Amino acid sequence: MLIEQNKRKVSENKQRHNTIYNLSVEAFDKSCLVYYKGTKGEPDYRRIHYCLTQTEFKQRNSLDGNNYRFIGNMALITIYEYWENSCRNLIAEYLSVKPCQVQSDIFGDLRWLRISILHHKGIALPEVERCKIFKWYKRNDAIFIDGDHMEEIVSSIKKSIHNLYKIKA
Incomplete structure (x- = not known):
């Protein structure tokens, strides 16, 4: 059978x-x-x-398709959340300062992008024009974190964290 x-x-x-x-x-x-x-x-x-x-x-x-857009944007959100809830606290502890005193232009930029993605349906709020490092978007642009953007974000974060740790040395 x-x-x-x-x-x-x-x-x-x-x-x-x-x-x-x-x-x-x-x-x-x-x-x-x-x-x-x-x-x-x-x-x-x-x-x-x-x-x-x-x-x-x-x-x-495709490289410009909805799935890539979703993954890139969610990766940015996840990176920022990890910074806010883990790395920033560890660096603050290492430097013997309050977490709010640990500031980074990179994560400041990611914050504005994150807010636009989560709270404005992926459409850039006017605040994204304040970005100092990642000047990719203007007000009302659709935010799409592609592979090149992600590579730049990760590279910049590595340099930034390395520099933050050098402050105490």
């Missing part, structure tokens, strides 16, 4: 793959991509994502 079920599934998969491989690029791009968990027709089957076309999938995952 189990062997017959496996043979049937293998045959169905071959048939489905042959259909996919014989499609033109245009037809394939219009075809539906569905995320699911479990085996279709079984009790554990669950559709996870709505039907989107291959074209939509490619657009969302």
